Amino acid sequence: MGRTSAKGRRNAVRAARTATGLTQAELAGAVGVTRQTVVAVEAGDYAPSVYLALAIAARLGRTVEQLFGEQPVADRSGQGADVEVGP
Template identity: 80%
Template sequence: MGRTSARGRRNAVRAARTAAGMTQAELAEQVGVTRQTVVAVEAGDYAPSVYLALAIARSLGGTVEGLFGSEAEAGRAAGNATGTSE
């Protein structure tokens, strides 16, 4: 399932990335940002632009809604990325 940061933004990026077998550095390179940006997005400390969110979703084979949507959607995205269902 997604993580909750101190700022409370939930997402399923880390779960989807690890399910895809990618490192933070590999994802960063694919979407054109630094690894530190990926770390901040995964932690919920940085809200990506629409363009970055789309690039992340495409790289991970998901949707923006699935990766950055509500808590329920974040859980579904993580389950779909790992081949499990809720």
């Protein structure tokens, strides 16, 4: 599995939001956060909690994996490490 940075995935949330015709403010209101939080999630500057990721995915009609999948976990050296979940 290749490495994908948070900023590299930022367009998935933005693309899904615009495809549904929602503004950042409308998505924020629907999931109970500020517009600034949605901006930060879309920019890859904020990793949402599991609850928020699920709420965003549900509102946008996508899975969490489609919006936030393949994100590396930074190790102590500051470089990303691939993470796989499953059997």
